[in-house]
Amino acid sequence: MSRILVLLLCLRLALGAGPVWAGAWPRDEGETFLSFGGNVALFGGAMRPVHYDPMFYAEHGLTARLTLGIDGYTADAGTAGSLFAWLRLPWRPGDGDDVWAVSTGLGATLLPDGTHEATTRLGLHWGRGLESGWLALDAQGQLGVTRLSHQAKIEATWGHKITPLWTGLFQGQAGYGLSGDLYAKLGASVIWHTTETFDLxxxxxRAMTGDRGGGLTLESWWRF
Known part of the structure; x- marks a missing residue:
């Protein structure tokens, strides 16, 4: 199960845009997780909604339930991006097989005209552990505090442990951006558990909207 909880940190990475979502499970008290990566190759003329999309993500367990994090990314060929600090708190922990959590954050969003706006963020997270994997749903909304820019997204994830060294990850994501454009993506990946503290x-x-291009993504994750 510890492997599953670590992998949930990469819910957002696999689709190559925006900050990673850590799912409903809290980070253990005193534990830190750090990740960065992005798409290293593009195909099919990918520009929007899939591009190189570099990102970083870090979180730390403040208590057994409260997790503090920071994330940042750029997307849409550098015309979109954000930087956020946030807190996540489980809701109804231990209620059967389901785990729920809420998160809230404050940061800055890069707008299409090149300016930045202070932005609030709210997330709702659900997860369920399976015998050899997990299921998760993550929803997130953002609202600017001055110009009231807004965007939202939802993502579904299924993870499956193939062997002690390898795990498969399948995801679908849909949402709308700052300009009101709707987008959808699908992603599949494999995770190599190189050591107890480092994974690749x-x-x-593949974008299902826009230019329908795709990308090859590579990320590294550390736990300490």
Missing amino acids: RLGLT
Whole structure:
């Protein structure tokens, strides 16, 4: 199960845009997780909604339930991006097989005209552990505090442990951006558990909207 909880940190990475979502499970008290990566190759003329999309993500368990995090990314060929600090708190922990959590954050969003706006963020997270994997749903909304820019997204994830060294990850994501455009993506990847504290993920992402291009994604994850 510890492997599953670590892998949930990469819910957002596999689709190559925006900050990673850590799912409903809290980070253990005193534990830190750090990740960065992005798409290292593009195909099919990918520009929007899939591009190189570099990102970083870090979180730390403040208590057994409260997790503090920071994330940042750029997307849409550098015309979109954000930087956020946030807190996540489980809701109804231990209620059967389901785990729920809420998250809230404050940061800055890069707008299409090149300016930045202070932005609030709210997330709702659900997860369920399976015998050899997990299921998860993550929803997130953002609202600017001055110009009231807004965007939202939802993502579904299924993870499956193939062997002690390898795990498969399958995802679908849909949402709307700052300009009101709707988008959807699909992603599949494999995770190589190199050591107890370091993993690598290699994945493919394909846009179902926009230019319908895709990307090859590579990320590294550390736990300490």
